[in-house]
Amino acid sequence: MDSTPIVSSLSNQVNPSTLKPMKNFYLGEPLALGITQILIGIMGIVFGIMMDIAIPYASHSDYFRQKTPYWTGILYIISGSVSVKASKTPKMPWVKGMLVMNVVSTVAAAAGIVIASISFIFYYLRPRGPIRNGIQTVLFIFTIVEFCITISTAAFGCRTVCRDTYAETIVVVYQNMTPDNAVSQPAACKDPETA
Structure with missing residues (x-):
């Protein structure tokens, strides 16, 4: 011989499903983070509804007048759903869609943080009642958590999508x-x- x-x-x-970029994508736990995003979106919408029912509209802060819990909550639910789908079906179009939706949700969460901060400064420094301040504080914390989740999920999505090549070369030497x-x-x- x-x-x-x-x-x-x-x-x-x-x-293709076992390529290194997809393995890096799964290190970001997209399923768990996607479910968390969905829950935060639902809870934000529920707290927004509670605030609309419990307190008259005239005494709402800018955060609630602009319906921030509703539009941010809807975006969080959409980005969480796309993250869950991308984790269950690890194909590049789903990962790209997840990346785009998480970037949009990051911008929405940043806008929510700014609006909530302005509402705290100009509206909630005066005592208005424990319900209003409590709901606003909980929603502010949820927005900060959502901001962190969307940034980390987008980072892992970008590490998967933003590559020059996806082909891994495996060399086997037979002697x-x-x-x-x-x-x-x-x-x-x-x-x-x-x-």
Whole structure:
């Protein structure tokens, strides 16, 4: 038999779902973060409804007059749903959609933080009641958590999508050795136990 090495490239035979970018994508836990985004969106909408029912509209802060819990909550639910779908179906279009929706949700969460901060400064520094201040504080905390989640999910999505190449080259070296050829090997290549 011939002792020349045979080099085989398996880059075309690798399953795309097992590529390294997709493995990095799963390190970001898109399923858990997507479910958390959905829950935060639902809770934001529920607290917005509670605020609309419990307190007259004329005494609402800018945060509630602009219906911030509703439009941010809807965006959080959409981005969370796309994240869950991307984690269950790891295809590049879903990962790209997840990246776009999480960037949009990051901008919405940043806007929500700014609006809530302005409402705190100009409206909630005067005592208005524990319900109003409590709901506003809970929604502010949810918005900060959502901001952190969307940034981390978008970062892992970007690490997956923003690459020059997706092909991984795996090199396998086969070397056929017969017992006759093993005798003629240099001393450095022989098994140390048999030498």
